[in-house]
Structures are given as C-alpha cells and as structure tokens.
Amino acid sequence: MSVLVFGKTGQVATELQHLGKVTALGRDQADLSDPAACAEAIRAAAPGAVINAAAYTAVDKAEEEEALATTINGAAPTAMAQACAALDIPFVQISTDYVFDGSGSDPWQPNDPVAPLGAYGRSKLASEDGIRASGARAVILRTSWVFSAHGNNFVKTMLRLSETRDALKVVDDQIGGPTPARDIASACLTISKALIAGQGGGTYHYAGTPATSWECFARETFALAGRQVTVTGIPTTDYPTPAQRPLNSRLDCSSLTRDFGISPPDWKAALAETIIELRS
Numbered sequence: 001m002s003v004l005v006f007g008k009t010g011q012v013a014t015e016l017q018h019l020g021k022v023t024a025l026g027r028d029q030a031d032l033s034d035p036a037a038c039a040e041a042i043r044a045a046a047p048g049a050v051i052n053a054a055a056y057t058a059v060d061k062a063e064e065e066e067a068l069a070t071t072i073n074g075a076a077p078t079a080m081a082q083a084c085a086a087l088d089i090p091f092v093q094i095s096t097d098y099v100f101d102g103s104g105s106d107p108w109q110p111n112d113p114v115a116p117l118g119a120y121g122r123s124k125l126a127s128e129d130g131i132r133a134s135g136a137r138a139v140i141l142r143t144s145w146v147f148s149a150h151g152n153n154f155v156k157t158m159l160r161l162s163e164t165r166d167a168l169k170v171v172d173d174q175i176g177g178p179t180p181a182r183d184i185a186s187a188c189l190t191i192s193k194a195l196i197a198g199q200g201g202g203t204y205h206y207a208g209t210p211a212t213s214w215e216c217f218a219r220e221t222f223a224l225a226g227r228q229v230t231v232t233g234i235p236t237t238d239y240p241t242p243a244q245r246p247l248n249s250r251l252d253c254s255s256l257t258r259d260f261g262i263s264p265p266d267w268k269a270a271l272a273e274t275i276i277e278l279r280s
Helices: 011-019 035-045 066-087 119-134 154-162 181-196 214-225 254-260 267-279
Strands: 003-006 022-025 049-052 091-096 138-143 167-171 202-205 230-234
Touching (some): 003 035, 011 181, 049 066, 091 119, 138 181, 154 267, 167 214, 202 254, 214 230, 214 267
Parallel strands (some): 003 022, 049 091, 091 138, 138 202, 167 230
C-alpha cells in the first residue's frame, strides 16, 4: 500500500513515518498555503491512499490569521479531496473536537450539530464541508488533545514548566480525551487500508479513554515523570485566552470501533510510554 502523507514534522506525521513506509511531504514539497500545489502533488504521485496530517494548529494565533488558517485547514484539504476524487484515491483527513461548541456533558456523536467557537474550529470545519462536497472516498477523523514525544503538546509543556516551578494552576473544567499521536497514526493507516479495499467513508471520532480534565492530565504526567509539582485546578474563566476553548470535548468513538475495529486508546498507558520515550 503506497500512502502519501501531507506533513512531515508534526506529531501524527512523525508517527506515520515510524509506523509504515509512507511518503511524507514537508512544507518545502507541499505548502498547504498553496492548495493547487497540494492537488498537483497527489496527481504526480498517484498513491494508493492520501492522509492529511498537516494543519495550522496555532489555536490562539488563528484568531488573528483566520484567512491563512482557513486556507491551510480548509482550502488545502478540499483541494486534496477533489484531486483524490478525480483519481478515485482514498483520502483520510484529521479533524478536531473544536468543530463543536463544547456544551453539555454527553460525548459528541459524529452527526451532532457543529458550532465552532473560534477561527481554528471554523477553519477545520471548512475542510469537512469541502471534503464531503468533493465526492471523494474519504474518512474525516475527529480527534482531541493530541500528545506524543514529538512536536509541541500539553505533556511536553507541563514537563518543561516543572523544571522551574513546583506549583502550577491548570484548568479543571475542560473535559476531553487525551489521544496519543501514535494511535491516531495507526488508525489512519488502518482506515486507509479499509478504504483501498472498498469500505465506505464518513465522519468518525477517535479519542483516548477515559475522559479527564487538563488538571488530572497534568497530575498524571507529573506522577509518571516523578516530578514533585503541586497542581491546583482553576476554571477556564481564570485562564483567559484569545480563542475560546470547548468545555466538553468528549467524543463518542463507537462507530469507528463498529466499522473499522479500532478501539479508543488508553491514554494513561500511552502517557507512560511517552514519558519513557522522552527520558531516552
């Protein structure tokens, strides 16, 4: 199975390169700010499947750069999907819990109404709409709270802060599922194989279990890393940011398990492995 991956240094893209023989395109080979170039890269490679693991992920900065975020997160994946549709190539797009407004406490279903709170969520939703309209044989995989030993993420930020601080305040009213990048990469490859074999597409959710808060996620990180840090939970209102975060990022992953046999990952076990990898 030949797989073309957009993205090279991001968390999921890095794990995809570790897991299988894929062709990963960095920004110098396929700049997502140029959607037409991305489509041309697909036509030139004519792969068995395409996975888009690249994105504009600066959630707060997107409030100031929404046009750029929408080009990278919306127009580029749409152009990829259109190219894939024309060549009948399966396409997998990684999306986000930020397409929801974070209300309530029930896990979000894939077909629940979307209502992004900010520019980042709107930009990712633009890709979802474009991919569905393209007619491509595609899977949109929404995920949340991605972490790994690579790139920028909450785990690495907490460990960095713990090097100089023995007490931290962490938001405790945002609830979601931390998701290991390695498991997302594995899920994308499994889905790609299924699409190549003729299985249908759609929108699915994939997030770590059990649901937790950022505060508890931080506590578990410090415990596994052996860091003596006092963590105090605070409400989101005490930690204002340019972009509003969803309070409820729980995702129902049952349809992904039913259709592809992919179960939600245990984030605590994956976090322990990530800590070990960071130490080495």
